Amino acid sequence: MVAAWIVLVISGLLESVWAGALTRSEGFTKLWPSVIFGVALVASMIGLGYALRSIPLGTGYAIWVGIGVVGTTIYGLIALDEPMSVARLICLVAIVGGIVGLKLTTPAH
Template identity: 55%
Template sequence: MPWVVLVVSGLLEGVWATALGRSDGLTRLVPSIVFGVAVAASMAGLGYAMRDLPVGTAYAVWVGIGAVTTVGWAMLTGAEPVSVVRVLLIVGLIGCVIGLKLTE
């Protein structure tokens, strides 16, 4: 169960990072509310997962999932460019996250 919560929390990190970017410095109401809810849920989930998982592994996986989610969404929506190098680096990051899980 801690791994499931950690993955969901990582996905929520991508949500809050994207919402923060769209909030225009927390001046736009809806993205600011999405940011606040997502960051609270993401941190709560990370904290829950860290009760059973090593702190370094849990944090690295959480950040990796959040980073992949954020940049993947930005590329899918056209907010950031897509290139072979960027996609390969994201695939490498996913591989590292999976590797951390497998070496637990």
């Protein structure tokens, strides 16, 4: 079960990788960002599928998406100079709180 949670977190981080690569691919016109996108997407989905064998669907999917959202937002702030505001920060903290809450309230199989 611990392995499933570790794989889920890695898969969520890979979601951020493929989202960032998608932006950098400029509509799949750049080779390496397009390749990174494809590899990260497939690896992320395989990991999510593996994790969902042990983690309830609603919890696993929400955590996967939440990690992807937070990671992609951080990437956008750092690499793409996207703006940060107090409101956006509060929303990110709420997402992280939801992720932690889902993990803590998920019953063991």
